[in-house]
Amino acid sequence: MSKIDHFVSERQTLIFAELQSKGRVLAQDLAQAFDVSEDTIRRDLRDMAARGLCERVYGGALISGGKTVPLSHRVTDMQDRKDALGQAAAACIAPKMTIFLDAGSTNLAVARHLPKGAGLTVITNTPVIAAELSGRADLELIVVGGRIDPAVGAAIDTMAISQLEDMRPDLCILGVCGMTADGGLSADIYQDATFKRLACKASARTLAALTTEKLGMGAAFHVAALTPDLTLVLESDADEAFVRDLRRQNLDIHLAGRDARASSHPHSPKDQPA
The missing domain is CATH 3.40.50.1360 (Rossmann fold)
Known part of the structure; x- marks a missing residue:
C-alpha cells in the first residue's frame, strides 16, 4: 500500500467513526476538518458507499441503512x-x-x-x-x-x-x-x-x-x-x-x-x- 493509499484509508476510517457517532456527515464539514477539497471527500464517500459503509445523500452521507440517530x-x-x-x-x-x-x-x-x-x-x-x-x-x-x-x-x-x-x-x-x-x-x-x-x-x-x-x-x-x-x-x-x-x-x-x-x-x- 502506498503512502497516499494509507492516508486515504486512514481518513475514511475516521469518516466512518464520525458516521457511527452521529449517523450522518457533511462533505463541507469534513473537507474543513481534514484540510482537503470537497471533491476529495466526495470521492471518499463514493468509495465508502460502494463498500456498503454509508449511503450518499445531497451534501454528504448517512450511515448505511438510514439508521435513525437517537434524538x-x-x-x-x-x-x-x-x-x-x-x-x-x-x-x-x-x-x-x-x-x-x-x-x-x-x-x-x-x-x-x-x-x-x-x-x-x-x-x-x-x-x-x-x-x-x-x-x-x-x-x-x-x-x-x-x-x-x-x-x-x-x-x-x-x-x-x-x-x-x-x-x-x-x-x-x-x-x-x-x-x-x-x-x-x-x-x-x-x-x-x-x-x-x-x-x-x-x-x-x-x-x-x-x-x-x-x-x-x-x-x-x-x-x-x-x-x-x-x-x-x-x-x-x-x-x-x-x-x-x-x-x-x-x-x-x-x-x-x-x-x-x-x-x-x-x-x-x-x-x-x-
Whole structure:
C-alpha cells in the first residue's frame, strides 16, 4: 500500500467513526476538518458507499441503512443551522394557533423560538420539547403520552395514537428524515412514519423544516406527499434548481435567514379549512 493509499484509508476510517457517532456527515464539514477539497471527500464517500459503509445523500452521507440517530444525540448536532430553521419556522405561526410539535431536533429549535404572548396551544409527544416549554406561562401545553421510543425520543405507540385521534391542530410541525420532489416527506422508522401520517391528517396544515442534506433523500417509509397545504422551511443554501422544482408544485416555501415572508404569519386559524 502506498503512502497516499494509507492516508486515504486512514481518513475514511475516521469518516466512518464520525458516521457511527452521529449517523450522518457533511462533505463541507469534513473537507474543513481534514484540510482537503470537497471533491476529495466526495470521492471518499463514493468509495465508502460502494463498500456498503454509508449511503450518499445531497451534501454528504448517512450511515448505511438510514439508521435513525437517537434524538438525545441529534440535539447537539448542527445547532446553529437548526436554530436558524427554528426561528424561520416559528415566524410562520400566527397568534391563537393550536400546533402539534412532532419529534425532532429541529423542532426543539422551533419550540425555543415560539412567539411570546401569542396565546398558543402546543401539543407534543416529545418529552424534551415538553420540558423546554413547561415553564412558559403564556401558552397552554398538552403532552401526548405513552411509551417513549428511544430512537425517536417520543411517544408513538397505540396510546399516543389514540390521544392524537381526538385532536385537531391548526398546524402540524413535522419532523422528517428525508424529502424527494416526487416521493414527498419520509421517515426511517415504520411506527414513527405511521404516527406522523396521522398527525398530518389530523391537522389543517403541515409545516416541515429541513436541513439541506435531507433534500433529495428518501427515507424508508412514506409520511406525506408534497401538496399545497404543506409549508417548507429550508436553509438558505438549498439547491436553487431543487427549490424551483418545489415551487412549481405550488408549495409555500421559506428560506431561513433569507425569506422575509416567513414573518407574515400566512396561515392563521381563521384561514384554515373546516
